Amino acid sequence: MTMFISPVQLQSESLVASIQAKIQSMIDDLVASLPKPEKLTGEERRGIIAKYTAVLEGNFIYWMTAAYLSIQSEEARPILLDNLYEEVRDAHPAMLRRFAIAARAFPTDSDALAVHEDLTNVRLFLGRLSGVQSVVTMAFFEGFIQRFMAHLAELAAAQGSVEMEYTNVHGVCDIAHTQGLFTALAAEMAMNPLDPGTDMFEGVYLIRTLIENIVFNPVDSRAA
């Protein structure tokens, strides 16, 4: 049986390849600029783990759900659902909380407030439920998380922790999830294209600003 691929689908697949390359290079730049754990103070390492936890624990499933609600393509739905299913079934937020507690980096009110504004911007953006933009945002986020895991594990180890289930699981499962999100993006772009003049990467830039806040702005919990 020959599978029919429509010209619209072909066009969106080659566009997705160029989007994927751009996302990849943004992630590479971000990862290359991460401060070396041994160059940071204990408080700075704690702050990065704490702010990462303050953002991810309560928001990853929420944001993936927002992306799911925003899409119209039937083909993209099972890809996002599969991701959500794994998050819920394997209780990833509980895994992350264990990781943070073991590293003595459970977020304080200062950590949560340090990311408040950038976090709110991402929430409001995803609340607009724009299918293509939401999926591309989550593809960037998931792709970054996967590459960040080795660094996060090093930070926790430097804090004396040996609890690495969260970083072990996410360094592996997110590779497949990231690829799946680009497949979903191709389907969504063919079915529900962005209006001309809309910035495809608007949400990606907001998530990048949030990540930069987590990794580059030290928080001193004692100063609050």
Ligand SMILES: [Fe+2]
């Ligand atoms: Fe997860």
